[in-house]
Structure formats: C-alpha cells, structure tokens
Amino acid sequence: MQIEWIESQFFHTDKIANEMIIIHHTGSNNGRINSLQGTISWFKPDVWRSTRQVSAQYIIARDLRPIIQMVKDEHTAWHAGRSSWEINGVLRENLNNRSIGIELQGDGQLFRYSDFQYDALIWLVKQKMEQFNIPIELVRGHEEITPRKPDPGQLFDWDRLKQGLASVTAPGSDIPAFDDSLDTDGDGIIYLDETDDVKLPSGKDRTIVESILDFFAGLFK
Ligand SMILES: [Zn+2]
Known part of the structure; x- marks a missing residue:
C-alpha cells in the first residue's frame, strides 16, 4: 500500500x-x-x-x-x-x-x-x-x-x-492447512492441474490477507 x-x-x-x-x-x-x-x-x-x-x-x-x-x-x-x-x-x-x-x-x-x-x-x-x-x-x-x-x-x-x-x-489463522493428499507429485506445491478439485481462492472466499497481497502485487505490475 x-x-x-x-x-x-x-x-x-x-x-x-x-x-x-x-x-x-x-x-x-x-x-x-x-x-x-x-x-x-x-x-x-x-x-x-x-x-x-x-x-x-x-x-x-x-x-x-x-x-x-x-x-x-x-x-x-x-x-x-x-x-x-x-x-x-x-x-x-x-x-x-x-x-x-x-x-x-x-x-x-x-x-x-x-x-x-x-x-x-x-x-x-x-x-x-x-x-x-x-x-x-x-x-x-x-x-x-x-x-x-x-x-x-x-x-x-x-x-x-x-x-x-x-x-x-494473525496471518494464517484462517488459511486452510496444506492438504498433501492433493499434492500428487509430492513436491510440496498443489498445482491447478493436479486436480480439478483445487480452486484458487477468489472473490468472497478470499481472506483479507490474500486481498491485500493481491493489491500489493497490483501496485508493482
Ligand atoms: Zn466526520
């Protein structure tokens, strides 16, 4: 900001x-x-x-x-x-x-x-x-x-x-824990194409922390 x-x-x-x-x-x-x-x-x-x-x-x-x-x-x-x-x-x-x-x-x-x-x-x-x-x-x-x-x-x-x-x-308090059953290749990162069930946070599902991070990212585009 x-x-x-x-x-x-x-x-x-x-x-x-x-x-x-x-x-x-x-x-x-x-x-x-x-x-x-x-x-x-x-x-x-x-x-x-x-x-x-x-x-x-x-x-x-x-x-x-x-x-x-x-x-x-x-x-x-x-x-x-x-x-x-x-x-x-x-x-x-x-x-x-x-x-x-x-x-x-x-x-x-x-x-x-x-x-x-x-x-x-x-x-x-x-x-x-x-x-x-x-x-x-x-x-x-x-x-x-x-x-x-x-x-x-x-x-x-x-x-x-x-x-x-x-x-x-308290950042992280409302962010879901990492679900390693979704990490099919075991690299510690869940990719969108690993499973169709994984959704990137968007719209009103996003936390304020994510909204703010997006906002910062927008400033440095
Ligand atoms: Zn006033």
Whole structure:
C-alpha cells in the first residue's frame, strides 16, 4: 500500500497522544459523492480560509489509488471538533489532539463503501494500532464521539473492519492447512492441474490477507 503526501495548512502542533482512531466519511451532495479532489481542496484550499478550517490525517478514495495523507500523525488535525469519549477510564473531550482521523470518500448513509476502501482501511488501521498501541475499542466512528454527526454511517460495516483486523493480526489463522493428499507429485506445491478439485481462492472466499497481497502485487505490475 502506498501513501501520497499532500500537506494541509490546517493543523496544530499540540498533539497529546494518538490514543484513538476516528473514522469519517467525506459526504455527498444531492445524491452525488463528494469528489476526491473536492475533499483535498477543502483540506488544502488554494486561498487561505479563516473559517471552517477542517482536515484529517488520511483520505481513502473509493477507487484503487494510494492513500492520501494530509496531516502528520504527530500533529493535530481538525476532524473531531466537539467530541467526547472515555479513554482509559477518563472522559476526554475535543479529541483532535488525541486521535488520528481517517476519511473514507463516500456517504455511509446512502452508499456502501468499496472493497478497496475496506482493504486499505484495514491495512492503515492495523499499522496505526500497532505503531501507537491503540486497542480496537478506541477505533470509533465520528457518529459515536459526536452523536449529531452521521459518519461513517449505517452502511459502514464494522464487522468487516474488525474481522479484517483480526485476520491480518494473525496471518494464517484462517488459511486452510496444506492438504498433501492433493499434492500428487509430492513436491510440496498443489498445482491447478493436479486436480480439478483445487480452486484458487477468489472473490468472497478470499481472506483479507490474500486481498491485500493481491493489491500489493497490483501496485508493482
Ligand atoms: Zn466526520
């Protein structure tokens, strides 16, 4: 997975810690999902804006392309506004300086997110959870920390994220054991032509790990 850096003007250097990951959507207008370019220029306007200054660390587009990073993890982005959540037994407010914000291009009240977005999100969230020692309980939606907010919406599949994180965390746990009765020539590799019963993983039978490996392979084609 690649990350493309496009620096936002909207950030502070007052980050306390990366204790939470907050998931957002970029929204839609009249049934049309806001464009990626529109969101980038909202976070990085050509002309300085003194009001409605917003930003997030990351944006994940609907289509396969590098994840965009606009604010450094160690800096405070402006995505959580008035918000509150209990972190390690203490109620914290205004969570920007305790969190990493990830925007999904789309509107989870109207549209499902793309397979690529789940794969990229799982990859990114796993990396940040490990890097900053963030537990899954502190990966939350904007709608949870600020109840008047709608994102990432009811069409965001939290189970898919959690299952993806679990299978990435323990690679191999959901991959079937090698069945040597299928390895007719005994070379330790099952070839497609050894038996018609062997199917390469495809479609929804694939694990997240395999999807991610495919994605990496695609990047280096
Ligand atoms: Zn939001």
